[in-house]
Amino acid sequence: MPDSPILSHAFPNGLVLIAEPMESVESVAFTIRVPAGTALEPSDRGGLSAMTCELLLRGAGPRDNRAFVNDLDNLGVERGESVSDAHVVLRGATLAKNLGPALEIYADVLRRPRLPGEQLEPCRLTALQELAAVEDEPGHKVMLELRRRHFPDPWGRPSQGEQAALEAISLPEIQEFYSQLYRPNGTILGVAGKFDWPRLKEQVGELLADWPMLDEPPIDERPPTEARAHLHHESNQTQIGIAYPSVPYRDPDYYVASAAVGVLGDGMSSRLFTEVREKRGLCYSVYASHATLLDRGSVLCYAGTSADRAQETLDVTLRELARLGDGIEAAELDRLKARIKSSLIMQQESSSARSALLTRDWYYLGRVRTLDEVERIVDELSADRINRYLAAHRPDDFTIVTLGPKPLEVPVGVS
Amino acid sequence: MEFREHVLPNGLEVVAECDAQARSSALGFFVKTGARDETDEVSGVSHFLEHMVFKGTAKRTADEVNRRFDELGAHYNAFTSEEKTVYYAAVLPEYQRPALELLSDILRPALRQDDFDTEKKVIIEEIRMYADQPPYGADDHVRAVHFGRHPLGRSVLGTVDSISALRVEAMREYFERRYSPRNIALVAAGKIDFDDLVRGAEEYCGRWQPFDAPREVRPAAANSAFECLYKETSAQEYCLQIANGPSATDDDRFAAKLLATVVGDDSGSRLYWELIDTGLAEHATLGHYDYLGTGLYMTYLCCDPEFAATNLQRVSDIYRRVERDSINAAELDQAKNKINSRVVLSSERPRGRLFNLGANWTHRREYRSVRDDLDAVEAVTLEQISAVLKKYPLTRGTTVAIGPVAELPAPK
Numbered sequence: 083m084p085d086s087p088i089l090s091h092a093f094p095n096g097l098v099l100i101a102e103p104m105e106s107v108e109s110v111a112f113t114i115r116v117p118a119g120t121a122l123e124p125s126d127r128g129g130l131s132a133m134t135c136e137l138l139l140r141g142a143g144p145r146d147n148r149a150f151v152n153d154l155d156n157l158g159v160e161r162g163e164s165v166s167d168a169h170v171v172l173r174g175a176t177l178a179k180n181l182g183p184a185l186e187i188y189a190d191v192l193r194r195p196r197l198p199g200e201q202l203e204p205c206r207l208t209a210l211q212e213l214a215a216v217e218d219e220p221g222h223k224v225m226l227e228l229r230r231r232h233f234p235d236p237w238g239r240p241s242q243g244e245q246a247a248l249e250a251i252s253l254p255e256i257q258e259f260y261s262q263l264y265r266p267n268g269t270i271l272g273v274a275g276k277f278d279w280p281r282l283k284e285q286v287g288e289l290l291a292d293w294p295m296l297d298e299p300p301i302d303e304r305p306p307t308e309a310r311a312h313l314h315h316e317s318n319q320t321q322i323g324i325a326y327p328s329v330p331y332r333d334p335d336y337y338v339a340s341a342a343v344g345v346l347g348d349g350m351s352s353r354l355f356t357e358v359r360e361k362r363g364l365c366y367s368v369y370a371s372h373a374t375l376l377d378r379g380s381v382l383c384y385a386g387t388s389a390d391r392a393q394e395t396l397d398v399t400l401r402e403l404a405r406l407g408d409g410i411e412a413a414e415l416d417r418l419k420a421r422i423k424s425s426l427i428m429q430q431e432s433s434s435a436r437s438a439l440l441t442r443d444w445y446y447l448g449r450v451r452t453l454d455e456v457e458r459i460v461d462e463l464s465a466d467r468i469n470r471y472l473a474a475h476r477p478d479d480f481t482i483v484t485l486g487p488k489p490l491e492v493p494v495g496v497s
Numbered sequence: 498m499e500f501r502e503h504v505l506p507n508g509l510e511v512v513a514e515c516d517a518q519a520r521s522s523a524l525g526f527f528v529k530t531g532a533r534d535e536t537d538e539v540s541g542v543s544h545f546l547e548h549m550v551f552k553g554t555a556k557r558t559a560d561e562v563n564r565r566f567d568e569l570g571a572h573y574n575a576f577t578s579e580e581k582t583v584y585y586a587a588v589l590p591e592y593q594r595p596a597l598e599l600l601s602d603i604l605r606p607a608l609r610q611d612d613f614d615t616e617k618k619v620i621i622e623e624i625r626m627y628a629d630q631p632p633y634g635a636d637d638h639v640r641a642v643h644f645g646r647h648p649l650g651r652s653v654l655g656t657v658d659s660i661s662a663l664r665v666e667a668m669r670e671y672f673e674r675r676y677s678p679r680n681i682a683l684v685a686a687g688k689i690d691f692d693d694l695v696r697g698a699e700e701y702c703g704r705w706q707p708f709d710a711p712r713e714v715r716p717a718a719a720n721s722a723f724e725c726l727y728k729e730t731s732a733q734e735y736c737l738q739i740a741n742g743p744s745a746t747d748d749d750r751f752a753a754k755l756l757a758t759v760v761g762d763d764s765g766s767r768l769y770w771e772l773i774d775t776g777l778a779e780h781a782t783l784g785h786y787d788y789l790g791t792g793l794y795m796t797y798l799c800c801d802p803e804f805a806a807t808n809l810q811r812v813s814d815i816y817r818r819v820e821r822d823s824i825n826a827a828e829l830d831q832a833k834n835k836i837n838s839r840v841v842l843s844s845e846r847p848r849g850r851l852f853n854l855g856a857n858w859t860h861r862r863e864y865r866s867v868r869d870d871l872d873a874v875e876a877v878t879l880e881q882i883s884a885v886l887k888k889y890p891l892t893r894g895t896t897v898a899i900g901p902v903a904e905l906p907a908p909k
Contacts, residue, residue, distance in 0.1 A: 106519070107845050108845070152765060155834065156831050156834050158837055177838055207776025208776040215732070215799065350551075360615075422570075423589075424521070424570030424572065424588060427520050428521050430520055
């Protein structure tokens with residue numbers, strides 16, 4: 083099947099519209115990335131980005147809070163929002179015929195939010211409860227704490243913020259955060275599924291082409307402070323998070339590095355799954371994945387296990403990380419290639435998945451890799467090349483965070 | 498889109514929705530067995546067996562099973578519920594036959610003692626993982642209290658004790674009692690070569706020995722109770738509430754789903770406006786789930802412990818108001834729009850269709866197209882909603898709360 087052409091248009095105010103038609107679907111999905119994530123929060127206002135997003139969705143343009151939700155529900159728009167370090171991400175998916183009215187509503191959110199004062203306290207309560215809920219999900223919590231310690235601040239901040247900050251955030255602070263950061267330059271709108279491109283381009287132009295640009299705010303980085311941490315938690319299990327540096331998405335070696343991580347911890351024949359779970363029965367859940375910022379990347383590993391077996395789990399996991407540096411086998415790579423290829427094809431069955439990937443590629447690369455291009459890159463991967471890369475970049479320089487009833491020992495010689 | 502069906506001489510049913518336009522093929526074995534088919538002595542065996550199915554066969558080790566799935570680039574998994582155990586894989590169309598060969602092979606697991614011992618540790622880790630995540634404890638308990646001795650009151654996971662005590666012989670016996678080809682359907686969706694599917698099923702499953710695998714299906718009596726479980730380490734308070742609803746063979750189930758959407762969807766519903774929009778709860782939803790013989794409405798509330806008592810009262814007030822006045826036409830239309838869109842979106846992937854197809858077939862031996870489901874939802878009237886509310890009151894049920902609140906008053 084031929085690749086769908088990727089369509090894109092950059093408006094003079096910096097807004098990028100990027101779209102991919104999909105023949106086999108009746109739906110359309112959109113993803114809007116606005117450069118107003120947690121990295122842009124003042125350091126004593128953790129959670130401001132998420133609270134701003136929450137208040138943004140409580141009335142915009144001609145619609146109050148109730149009309150906003152009702153109208154989107156009537157349009158059958160399945161929606162969600164999330165906050166990452168760089169972006170606020172707004173997502174929607176619906177039947178193709180409802181795209182126009184849905185985009186109109188979202189343009190109001192971006193440009194004419196009411197930010198109603200009477201909704202501030204409900205937003206605050208929501209934010210505080212989301213923060214509290216993390217305490218009841220230890221596996222989630224350990225990975226948030228791992229990111230916070232591994233990445234240089236302001237990267238790696240959790241979207242849930244801090245209790246004291248959530249209690250203190252004021253309406254003027256939210257208004258200021260919105261008015262200084264929500265802007266067309268840096269915003270990416272991705273659309274995938276069934277749509278008419280000329281009409282879509284025209285509509286987005288009408289809605290957003292005269293949205294005024296703003297200056298990009300500077301970001302001050304501070305180096306990470308602690309590479310080891312144990313958080314006490316009265317629980318049955320101990321949660322283990324391990325991170326180490328890798329390359330970013332835009333690096334020519336990205337797929338090489340990412341394939342090595344796949345061999346390590348993606349799928350049920352991966353090394354971590356085989357050694358930690360299948361052979362020793364230490365864990366229900368264990369994995370490794372690749373995380374990326376614009377200019378650097380990392381590998382994040384997770385394992386959760388009973389407190390009395392946690393030391394063994396940590397030891398086995400670290401041993402596997404060390405062994406990865408010795409290289410991988412061709413058969414391991416072949417299995418991974420098969421998984422990647424079927425994932426690429428199956429992405430084409432989901433408008434939501436594609437619209438999210440369009441905006442991700444654009445942010446990290448400034449363009450979108452077609453499926454053909456990715457397939458070619460994957461085909462060209464060889465065990466030799468991966469092993470040369472691993473020899474030069476052995477997993478090292480670990481950040482290790484544990485959460486549970488008692489701390490673990492990191493073996494001597496592990497840095 | 499074409500529906501095809503075939504029955505093997507040993508009773509194994511093969512059904513498929515073939516879509517020549519699809520890019521992938523989804524296959525699954527739907528075994529009509531789950532927690533409701535267990536006894537106290539083997540509580541959790543269905544789910545443990547589901548894990549053991551991946552641990553090797555007469556001709557493959559566990560490693561070889563995992564490696565083969567990955568070689569095929571399969572997106573695969575399995576799950577166990579109260580009444581079914583499902584093994585599935587989504588692959589590119591050229592791998593339909595090898596994927597079927599692999600799934601068929603693992604459906605006759607070796608159940609070796611040493612694999613059993615290792616996997617037992619994994620199951621216990623799984624239970625301990627959930628034990629650290631509220632509302633664990635309340636979920637099994639609310640079912641047990643509500644259904645009493647009815648089979649739907651059983652736990653899917655079992656307990657650390659029941660799993661520790663389980664012997665491999667008991668699992669083998671359970672397998673011999675439940676995994677009859679007469680009790681299994683091979684279901685497929687997406688780009689499917691149906692003739693080849695049947696040929697493959699004959700080759701790989703034709704020798705499976707048939708026997709009867711009966712199941713007790715009776716309506717459940719609705720218990721009414723209110724309990725509060727104390728869990729000091731929990732940050733939030735969690736409340737689960739079960740009320741009886743239409744079963745999987747009851748045409749009222751469409752009205753029940755629409756009603757649950759109006760009252761307790763995660764967006765724009767009555768619970769949403771009262772509890773989520775106001776920030777009083779982190780989560781407040783009502784869902785309808787159908788089983789053979791009975792169905793249920795499940796309310797799930799998660800909130801700051803301080804608000805738990807008043808929130809429960811609010812939920813109860815909302816349900817009482819709905820029972821008294823039913824819902825209005827605008828609410829019904831909005832719910833139809835939402836469900837309409839969700840049905841279409843979830844059907845775009847063969848994997849999404851597979852579960853729908855399998856549920857319809859295992860529950861009712863019925864094929865329903867996407868259009869059939871959309872039409873059934875569209876046809877529901879306000880009168881039907883009122884009738885369902887009378888038959889299955891939302892306020893009559895069992896509530897179990899778990900969290901740092903030692904005692905909660907039952908709502909008035």
